[in-house]
Amino acid sequence: MRRFSHLIAILIIAGLTLDSRGVERSAVAAAQAPQILRWAGDPEGGAPFVEADPARPDQLVGFDVEIAGLLATGLNRTPEFLNIRFDSIDQSVGRGDADIGLSGIEDTPARRATMAVTLPYYEFREVLSVRDADAARFRSLADLRGKRVATLGGTIAYEILVRAERDFGLRAVSYDDDVHPYSDLVIGRVDAVLLDNVLAERRQRAVTGFTIQPQTIAVGHYIGLLSASNAPLRDAMDNILRTAMRDGTLERIFRKWRVWNDDQPKLYQRLLAGEPVPPITGLDTSVSVATMSKWDATKRYLPSLLQASVVTIVLSCLSMGLAIALGVMIATGRVYGGRLTRLALLGYVELIRGTPILLQLFVLYYGLAAAVRLPAFIAALLGLALNYAAYESEIYRGALEAIPVGQLEAARTLGLSERQVLTLVRAPQAFRLALAPMTNDFVAMLKDSSLVSVLTVLELTKQTQIFATNLGSWVIPGTLCAGLYLAMSLPLAAAARRLENRWRTPAP
Amino acid sequence: MTDVVLRTERLHLSRGTRPILTGVTLDVARGELVALMGPSGSGKTTILRAVAGLERFDTGTIVVDGVPLAGGAPIPAATLRQLRRKVGMVFQFHCLFEHLSALSNVCLAPVHAHGVAPAAAATRGRELLAAFGVEHRADAYPRQLSGGEAQRVAIARALAVDPPVLLMDEPTASLDPERREELGELLQGLLRQQRTLVVSTHDEEFARQFATRIVRLKNGVVV
Numbered sequence: 001m002r003r004f005s006h007l008i009a010i011l012i013i014a015g016l017t018l019d020s021r022g023v024e025r026s027a028v029a030a031a032q033a034p035q036i037l038r039w040a041g042d043p044e045g046g047a048p049f050v051e052a053d054p055a056r057p058d059q060l061v062g063f064d065v066e067i068a069g070l071l072a073t074g075l076n077r078t079p080e081f082l083n084i085r086f087d088s089i090d091q092s093v094g095r096g097d098a099d100i101g102l103s104g105i106e107d108t109p110a111r112r113a114t115m116a117v118t119l120p121y122y123e124f125r126e127v128l129s130v131r132d133a134d135a136a137r138f139r140s141l142a143d144l145r146g147k148r149v150a151t152l153g154g155t156i157a158y159e160i161l162v163r164a165e166r167d168f169g170l171r172a173v174s175y176d177d178d179v180h181p182y183s184d185l186v187i188g189r190v191d192a193v194l195l196d197n198v199l200a201e202r203r204q205r206a207v208t209g210f211t212i213q214p215q216t217i218a219v220g221h222y223i224g225l226l227s228a229s230n231a232p233l234r235d236a237m238d239n240i241l242r243t244a245m246r247d248g249t250l251e252r253i254f255r256k257w258r259v260w261n262d263d264q265p266k267l268y269q270r271l272l273a274g275e276p277v278p279p280i281t282g283l284d285t286s287v288s289v290a291t292m293s294k295w296d297a298t299k300r301y302l303p304s305l306l307q308a309s310v311v312t313i314v315l316s317c318l319s320m321g322l323a324i325a326l327g328v329m330i331a332t333g334r335v336y337g338g339r340l341t342r343l344a345l346l347g348y349v350e351l352i353r354g355t356p357i358l359l360q361l362f363v364l365y366y367g368l369a370a371a372v373r374l375p376a377f378i379a380a381l382l383g384l385a386l387n388y389a390a391y392e393s394e395i396y397r398g399a400l401e402a403i404p405v406g407q408l409e410a411a412r413t414l415g416l417s418e419r420q421v422l423t424l425v426r427a428p429q430a431f432r433l434a435l436a437p438m439t440n441d442f443v444a445m446l447k448d449s450s451l452v453s454v455l456t457v458l459e460l461t462k463q464t465q466i467f468a469t470n471l472g473s474w475v476i477p478g479t480l481c482a483g484l485y486l487a488m489s490l491p492l493a494a495a496a497r498r499l500e501n502r503w504r505t506p507a508p
Numbered sequence: 509m510t511d512v513v514l515r516t517e518r519l520h521l522s523r524g525t526r527p528i529l530t531g532v533t534l535d536v537a538r539g540e541l542v543a544l545m546g547p548s549g550s551g552k553t554t555i556l557r558a559v560a561g562l563e564r565f566d567t568g569t570i571v572v573d574g575v576p577l578a579g580g581a582p583i584p585a586a587t588l589r590q591l592r593r594k595v596g597m598v599f600q601f602h603c604l605f606e607h608l609s610a611l612s613n614v615c616l617a618p619v620h621a622h623g624v625a626p627a628a629a630a631t632r633g634r635e636l637l638a639a640f641g642v643e644h645r646a647d648a649y650p651r652q653l654s655g656g657e658a659q660r661v662a663i664a665r666a667l668a669v670d671p672p673v674l675l676m677d678e679p680t681a682s683l684d685p686e687r688r689e690e691l692g693e694l695l696q697g698l699l700r701q702q703r704t705l706v707v708s709t710h711d712e713e714f715a716r717q718f719a720t721r722i723v724r725l726k727n728g729v730v731v
Binding site for chain 2: 404406407409410411412413414415416417420424425428429432503
């Protein structure tokens, strides 16, 4: 999975120019290819929303696929799917990459304020899932004081949990997907999961061991998401949706995907009667950052961004410390070890360098969970350290081998032991050579630490992403995030430069 | 020669299939300055490296002030430790430790390999640097030293643990005539202290002027 940390700069620029480019692109696209309806979705979300057909993997199936087809037919266009990561759909639609986003996208005040949203076409309930054994004692959020409650980051459910942290003293745990919260619930890493009933019921069909509590925590809706400049197209789509609500087309679609229930006819009745439907019921949205001034929103989120920065810097420092220690051992083993040791260490280095760090983090946290149930922060720390150790070791090995053999022989003839030759002559000089690339890696780790949000560690980039989702814009969150990263990396680089100057061998 | 301090006997050494030394037998008495001469590839430096314990030889024996080395096997650690007290070596390119000052270069081995107190080692180090005329460069780093200064620091470093035998590889290679003359006088001073010097060199004039004996090598044997 790609992370936003690598895209922040692009997104800021995209955000700044979003409106004008979006309009231009839409206009050009409309003029050139009026017969296509480009719709963005994330097949990783899976059924019943969007997934590759198990029988024909080149074809997509799901109720959002059918709704896209319905809208395209109503507009006399051909639907064309654009595969976009779930948490990038807003930005992609805003840029004009797609005409509409459809992938179980929630109706929120932020989206209503910054985008054009269709009529809500499905009503869901936020429900609490707990382990079967806890079904009697954890019935509501108030019962979960001091417990870890998981959900998908940047969603209504996450916002509910953040408030419940304050009101009930539980701990919100943010995931990047809606599958692992339930598997971690079953193995005991978290004590409850708050997500919508569609996701909860879907997981319950695949995983046993948890109970969905009957109490509804909040009510929300799925909508289609369009660029703010695409309001006329949105209005045309709303007419199509109204017709589909009246003639039973939507009911047929949702029944086919086994998600039809009594809530939907009531929703359709209200919509067709022209009644306003609030985006969320059960969560006070009057204090939503989307409706605040930018300054108030920033003041509200700044403490959590600073807290996430502390996580980032602590995690990076500890991981780098461990990576350096491991890297030194690997490099020493590769230079001084026997044939088998050298081969084993070479294998480790190539394995780590040859596989993506995200895969390594997943294996460490989820893959090994059956054998070793590491806490998220420890898994993140170890994952980053084990990965960076391989790269560090190559820097140190190169630096050790750069020390002239003559110096080592001179040290030996003076009576120094091999250990002393290493610690008194070779390593101190090698360390000076390695300092600049090490600093470079440290700064890189500050940014790569954003990857650990996949292990539910809420660091700076993830917190920024949540801020941006709730605000409906990346401009302020992205700028603040970039500023905080710079505030961490620039002093680090300056300290390293001072150290380099101090240790530099004087020039002739 | 009554007091032989260094003896090599039928020394054979090959690198792969290429013979480097093919039966070198050589006795050096205490207080001698022996100049090893011969064309490039004749084995001069290899003999010094074998005597210093840096190069394993195939057959033959070496005895340095009572410490015996046998061919065909790695030198036992205890023997190597004894050997290090008997032989100092000055490399052609000096090989000073770049991250340490001149004085620290000289003090490193006495403190860390021989357990001398740092203050005592520093006093002795300064004395050695003074004896070789480079005391004023004690705090300079190797890159800040001239070729002649670096060589003197390297000699001081090799003598800091007081070995009876000092080996020098091409000591005049990078010196101008004036510095070469100074080096010769410095070595004469060491001879007066009853040290034994074995010097590999291409410099016929230097050898004739300062060596007590010239040993010529060709194709890995003494001729």
